[in-house]
Amino acid sequence: MKSVGKMLLSLLVLLLALIILLYLLLQTRWGASWLSRTLSQHSSYQLVFSKLEHNFSAPSHLILRDVSFGHKTRPAILVAKSVDLGLSAAQFSQPLRFATILLNNGTLRVTDKTSALPFSADRLQLKDMAIDSFHNPLPLTAQRVSGGIVPWRPEAENFIGSDASFQFSAGALTFKETPVSNVLIQGRINKQQLIVSNLGADVARGSVTASAQRDAQGNWQVDALRLNDLRLQSSKTLVDFLQPLLTLPAVHFGRVDVTNARLEGQNWAVTDLNLALKNITLRDGDWASDDGSLSMNASSFVDDTLQFNDPIVNMTLSPQGVALTQLSSRWVNGLVRASGNWTRSDKKLTLDEVAVGGLEYTLPQSWRAFWLTRLPEWLHSVAVTKLSLSHNLIIDIDPAFPFQMTSLDGTGSNLLLARDREWGIWNGNLNFNAAEATFNRVDLRHPSIAITADSNSINVTEMSAFPRSGMIEGLATVSQQPQRALSLSLHGREAPLNLLQDWGWPAVPLEGNGELTLKMQASLAKDAPLKPSVSGTLSAVAGDKSLQQNVQAGELTSQ
Numbered sequence: 001m002k003s004v005g006k007m008l009l010s011l012l013v014l015l016l017a018l019i020i021l022l023y024l025l026l027q028t029r030w031g032a033s034w035l036s037r038t039l040s041q042h043s044s045y046q047l048v049f050s051k052l053e054h055n056f057s058a059p060s061h062l063i064l065r066d067v068s069f070g071h072k073t074r075p076a077i078l079v080a081k082s083v084d085l086g087l088s089a090a091q092f093s094q095p096l097r098f099a100t101i102l103l104n105n106g107t108l109r110v111t112d113k114t115s116a117l118p119f120s121a122d123r124l125q126l127k128d129m130a131i132d133s134f135h136n137p138l139p140l141t142a143q144r145v146s147g148g149i150v151p152w153r154p155e156a157e158n159f160i161g162s163d164a165s166f167q168f169s170a171g172a173l174t175f176k177e178t179p180v181s182n183v184l185i186q187g188r189i190n191k192q193q194l195i196v197s198n199l200g201a202d203v204a205r206g207s208v209t210a211s212a213q214r215d216a217q218g219n220w221q222v223d224a225l226r227l228n229d230l231r232l233q234s235s236k237t238l239v240d241f242l243q244p245l246l247t248l249p250a251v252h253f254g255r256v257d258v259t260n261a262r263l264e265g266q267n268w269a270v271t272d273l274n275l276a277l278k279n280i281t282l283r284d285g286d287w288a289s290d291d292g293s294l295s296m297n298a299s300s301f302v303d304d305t306l307q308f309n310d311p312i313v314n315m316t317l318s319p320q321g322v323a324l325t326q327l328s329s330r331w332v333n334g335l336v337r338a339s340g341n342w343t344r345s346d347k348k349l350t351l352d353e354v355a356v357g358g359l360e361y362t363l364p365q366s367w368r369a370f371w372l373t374r375l376p377e378w379l380h381s382v383a384v385t386k387l388s389l390s391h392n393l394i395i396d397i398d399p400a401f402p403f404q405m406t407s408l409d410g411t412g413s414n415l416l417l418a419r420d421r422e423w424g425i426w427n428g429n430l431n432f433n434a435a436e437a438t439f440n441r442v443d444l445r446h447p448s449i450a451i452t453a454d455s456n457s458i459n460v461t462e463m464s465a466f467p468r469s470g471m472i473e474g475l476a477t478v479s480q481q482p483q484r485a486l487s488l489s490l491h492g493r494e495a496p497l498n499l500l501q502d503w504g505w506p507a508v509p510l511e512g513n514g515e516l517t518l519k520m521q522a523s524l525a526k527d528a529p530l531k532p533s534v535s536g537t538l539s540a541v542a543g544d545k546s547l548q549q550n551v552q553a554g555e556l557t558s559q
Contacts, residue, residue, distance in 0.1 A: 045118070046072045049083075060087045060099070067106070077117075080106025080129070088122075097121070101152070103129055110134065116156040124152035126168070133159075142183070144171030162191050178203070192216030206230035206261070220251040230261040238268040238303060250283040272299035280317060292317030305364045307331070320344060324351075334358035334392065340385075347380040354384050359392040367396075372526055375421040387412030389432070405447070407435035416453075425453045426480065440502045443468060456480055463490075469513050470494030484524035488536075492516035497540050504531065505538060506549060506556045514542035520551075 036047045050066035064083040070076035086100030096119035104127045111134040125148040133140050147168030153161035160166060170183040180201040187196040194214040201208050206229035212222040234241055258275040279292035296313045311329035315322050321343040328337045335358055340351035364370075375382075389410035396403050415428035433448040447465035451458060460476035474490040492499060497510045500518065520536030531554035538549040550557045 040072075043118075044072060046070055046076075061085065062087065070109075075109060077109050078103065078106065080104060086121075099123070100125060102127065105129070107132065110159045117154045120154065121152045122150065124149045140173060140175045142170040142173040145169070160189055162189060164189050173201070180208070204230045204232040218249050220249060221254070222251060222256075223254045225253065225255070226257045226259075227261060228259050230258070230263065232261070232263045234263075234265040237266045241265050245282060246285040248282050250281065252281040253277060254279060267304045269302045270298050270300070274298070288319070289317035290319060332359050332361045334360065347378055348383065349379060349381070350383045351385065353386045355388045356392060357390040359394070361393065362395040362397060365398065371423050375418055375423070377421075379418070380421055381416065382418035384412060384415040384417060384428075387415060387430075401440045403437065403439045405434040405437045409433055424480070425451065425458050426455065427453050437465070442499065442502050467495055467499055469496060472499070472516070478524060482525060484526075486520075486522045486524050488518070488520045488522075490516070490518040497542055500538070506551065508538070508540050508547070508549070510540055510542045510545055510547065512542055514540055516540055
């Protein structure tokens with residue numbers, strides 16, 4: 001019996017010696033190379049590490065140095081200076097389930113195809129890591145990432161898992177080509193629901209904070225979004241800059257606040273923008289709101305040739321449409337003010353009151369093309385109940401027919417200025433007068449015009465002005481049909497006989513002042529020249545001399 005006991009003791013000593021030897025060998029570079037090679041040969045993954053460390057002061061931890069891990073035929077999922085594996089009793093039943101996994105100083109590459117991994121942990125921790133995420137919903141790259149996931153159960157196409165809390169910070173992050181820094185994000189995933197309880201970051205020399213959640217169908221609920229002190233420059237036009245708002249997944253904004261923002265793009269800019277938006281849902285390029293509002297003001301807003309100073313916009317949103325409670329701005333040394341509503345059912349903008357005063361405005365070269373351009377789909381008609389103009393200066397520098405009106409005043413009522421997405425004067429009454437005006441080098445004093453429009457025609461019921469001598473008066477009618485048939489009668493008393501020459505009528509071979517009578521028909525049809533459509537008669541009397549000119553198809557036939 002003594003010999004058997006000695007033999008067993010010797011075997012135990014030998015076994016212990018082998019274990020100690022193996023323990024020591026595994027912590028050498030040769031042992032690490034052999035172990036990583038063996039594990040790689042018996043799995044579909046490639047694992048490489050330079051050294052395995054274990055310390056009896058922390059007996060439940062194994063540390064791998066200079067780790068590279070990933071699928072054999074794909075780029076490495078993980079490259080790290082060290083990986084700390086925390087062991088627990090669960091290793092006996094689930095060898096690849098760890099108490100903790102700490103990834104330190106490396107790069108983690110996450111894609112839809114690499115999310116499903118063979119191991120998990122009660123806690124995954126990251127310290128000073130870089131992350132490259134190629135998930136379709138959240139493509140991003142991040143540097144200096146620290147944080148953790150509790151518990152970590154990676155699944156196919158879901159690296160975090162379906163039931164976990166997370167918290168991360170990042171020194172720098174790029175999301176969909178937008179760089180941000182000093183990022184902090186906290187939240188959890190509950191099956192298909194994502195909850196971001198706190199998000200903060202520095203972006204565009206400002207800051208952003210938010211809280212939001214996404215449901216199982218991919219719809220977002222942004223409870224709060226705040227943007228402070230943004231200084232953003234873009235190479236995009238304003239339309240392209242706002243385009244992503246039309247392609248968002250269904251998202252409801254509880255409250256959005258923008259303070260002291262400065263944004264600049266191609267041919268547009270806004271400075272000192274403050275905005276508060278409440279209770280609005282964006283979906284499929286449209287919006288909806290039960291009880292929303294928008295308040296906005298800025299120091300200036302520039303879009304191409306337009307510049308608005310101190311613009312203020314206040315509106316309320318409802319299922320029926322938009323109530324514009326306040327719209328005001330200083331514009332080209334004047335003031336513009338309006339209020340009204342836009343109704344969703346007929347896509348009609350009705351402005352209860354529009355007041356324009358003190359403008360010094362030079363019309364852009366494209367204003368005629370703009371007038372002929374169809375309105376967007378969301379705006380079928382524009383109506384103005386009350387219009388008032390006071391002390392305005394309007395200039396057009398078009399070399400073909402320049403004009404200027406000084407101290408222009410006017411009133412309008414029940415105007416329909418757009419119908420079926422086309423600009424025009426489709427209904428209502430207008431009255432204009434100016435202190436002075438110049439039309440293609442012809443100076444006029446106190447020009448005045450009164451217009452009444454309905455669905456059939458635009459009627460000029462009064463038109464008068466004082467040239468350098470005498471007076472001219474006239475009446476006109478323009479059809480509302482596409483051919484825009486024009487009928488004009490003009491009478492001048494003691495007026496310059498060459499008055500109409502600079503307006504396109506043939507020269508009158510009489511000098512001085514006299515009496516003029518013009519009766520003319522023409523067509524103002526879109527995309528058609530005016531001159532070939534002109535036919536009419538001009539009678540001129542100067543003392544005992546008189547003549548009559550006849551024009552057909554824009555050409556003088558007799559006089």
